[in-house]
């Protein structure tokens with residue numbers, strides 16, 4: 464029986480759904496030990512999110528132009544994650560274009576009082592869980608919006624967003640976390656948005672009560688397996704391409720050799 468009762472986040476649950484062994488290696492901390500490059504897409508995402516978050520914080524005190532956004536991106540982008548200088552230049556150019564388009568779309572101005580990189584924690588039927596929002600913003604009469612940035616090439620479909628664990632857990636936890644009468648209440652209703660940075664689309668990920676119930680049930684089922692299963696089998700698939708545990712994964716030992 465796995466008696467690890469540390470809080471679980473959507474990434475743990477999604478990893479376990481994809482491949483129980485991926486979750487297992489990540490939970491043991493083995494994935495961090497692997498000298499595996501972070502990769503250009505992940506470096507791009509990290510730098511985009513950081514640039515947007517820092518600019519939103521600065522903007523709350525006074526105007527922050529697109530130059531500030533681009534400068535922060537350039538400083539935050541980790542070029543060592545790229546395979547070579549061609550790739551680095553391509554990803555830097557992509558990042559600048561994405562931010563210029565996003566800025567022109569007016570989304571930074573639309574968000575009012577903001578907090579960035581907010582972790583909301585609570586429990587589901589007594590099981591400790593948490594979820595992270597890239598930005599939490601007051602949007603006047605529309606209440607509070609929980610923003611997640613998405614930088615992958617493929618924009619998530621409406622059905623994927625309806626079932627998305629991250630925004631689902633966020634919505635469930637936010638209503639309790641910022642409830643009236645608490646330490647620092649925020650105005651409801653709480654809605655979730657995914658900002659697809661490459662397409663410039665603002666996608667709604669707010670779920671109905673029925674959809675939230677499905678997210679809760681799915682999360683609890685997964686938590687139970689994580690807590691009580693003693694075996695975490697591998698599940699090979701196309702997702703292995705992006706798995707940072709691949710060098711130490713038993714399912715790929717023939718290819719990589721013993722770790």
Ligand code: SF4
Nearest residue numbers: 482485698703706712
């Ligand atoms: S490489 Fe594939 S099979 Fe191995 S842990 Fe990662 S996702 Fe699972």
